Amino acid sequence: MSDYLVQFNNISKFFGKVIALKDVTMKLRKGEIMCLLGDNGAGKSTLIKTLAGVHKPDEGEIIVDGKKTIFDSPKDALDMGIATVYQDLALVSLMSVTRNFFMGREPLKGPPFFKIFDVKTANKIAAERMGQIGIDVRDPSQAVGTMSGGERQCLAISRAIYFGAKVLVLDEPTSALGVHQASVVLKYIVKAATQGLAVILITHNVHHAYPVGNSFTVLNRGKSLGTYEKKDISREKLLSMMAGGEELDKLEVELNEMNRVSNS
Numbered sequence: 001m002s003d004y005l006v007q008f009n010n011i012s013k014f015f016g017k018v019i020a021l022k023d024v025t026m027k028l029r030k031g032e033i034m035c036l037l038g039d040n041g042a043g044k045s046t047l048i049k050t051l052a053g054v055h056k057p058d059e060g061e062i063i064v065d066g067k068k069t070i071f072d073s074p075k076d077a078l079d080m081g082i083a084t085v086y087q088d089l090a091l092v093s094l095m096s097v098t099r100n101f102f103m104g105r106e107p108l109k110g111p112p113f114f115k116i117f118d119v120k121t122a123n124k125i126a127a128e129r130m131g132q133i134g135i136d137v138r139d140p141s142q143a144v145g146t147m148s149g150g151e152r153q154c155l156a157i158s159r160a161i162y163f164g165a166k167v168l169v170l171d172e173p174t175s176a177l178g179v180h181q182a183s184v185v186l187k188y189i190v191k192a193a194t195q196g197l198a199v200i201l202i203t204h205n206v207h208h209a210y211p212v213g214n215s216f217t218v219l220n221r222g223k224s225l226g227t228y229e230k231k232d233i234s235r236e237k238l239l240s241m242m243a244g245g246e247e248l249d250k251l252e253v254e255l256n257e258m259n260r261v262s263n264s
């Protein structure tokens with residue numbers, strides 16, 4: 001049996017003439033946080049959408065739990081325990097916290113064929129689960145739109161765990177958050193991994209990825225620059241590998257030169 005829970009082997013994906021991914025290989029163990037890094041348009045979201053059942057890869061294979069897997073729909077992926085929290089967050093602002101927590105999987109009560117939504121139980125579970133991660137939801141019937149960005153991310157993660165996800169995929173969960181909220185979300189992600197979940201954390205932000213990641217994969221224009229265990233790569237090296245690193249270094253040199261000239 002393979003040591004890895006998820007394996008992407010030589011995945012390619014084309015959109016017409018656009019090569020979104022070419023020959024990307026990436027592996028993930030249970031209880032591990034793998035950070036997927038790369039600049040805008042590098043192919044990060046496309047890669048995880050092949051695991052979430054949104055896109056079928058044009059080349060390569062995905063192996064989950066040792067079995068070659070082809071997902072025909074997002075539901076197939078969800079049934080295999082792969083939960084994805086998308087960049088634009090699949091929450092409905094005007095619906096309540098509880099409704100967003102259950103999303104069509106609400107607990108029911110009553111006799112067979114006459115079952116109704118068990119609001120009380122659902123509210124209790126939603127509030128309890130949010131409470132466990134330190135988010136005090138005073139009124140679970142309040143609209144999700146009234147929660148902060150960090151609280152909404154935590155809700156989406158907590159929902160995935162409650163419904164038994166094995167693999168949690170988070171696409172830029174901290175990009176819209178301030179320092180404090182980002183650290184709350186990151187702490188929660190680490191907690192999820194220590195409970196045995198495998199996490200793919202997509203981010204632009206090396207400073208968010210480095211403290212929590214066990215391994216790092218860098219994508220650059222659809223190609224992988226490799227996967228590194230934390231002990232084998234420094235934060236600085238990761239920063240410079242991401243596209244733009246070198247350009248920013250050059251920019252700094254140019255700005256220094258401009259300052260020198262204007263001060264002389």
Ligand SMILES: Nc1ncnc2c1ncn2[C@@H]1O[C@H](COP(=O)(O)OP(=O)(O)OP(=O)(O)O)[C@@H](O)[C@H]1O
Nearest residue numbers: 015018019020038039040041042043044045046047
């Ligand atoms: N449905 C699509 N149709 C056509 N092209 C697409 C589609 N989805 C993605 N692409 C292209 O594939 C490339 C990779 O896009 P992708 O969204 O995976 O990048 P990303 O790394 O997630 O970027 P960002 O950091 O901005 O979210 C881009 O050039 C994008 O324009």
Ligand SMILES: [Mg+2]
Nearest residue numbers: 044045046087
């Ligand atoms: Mg993206």
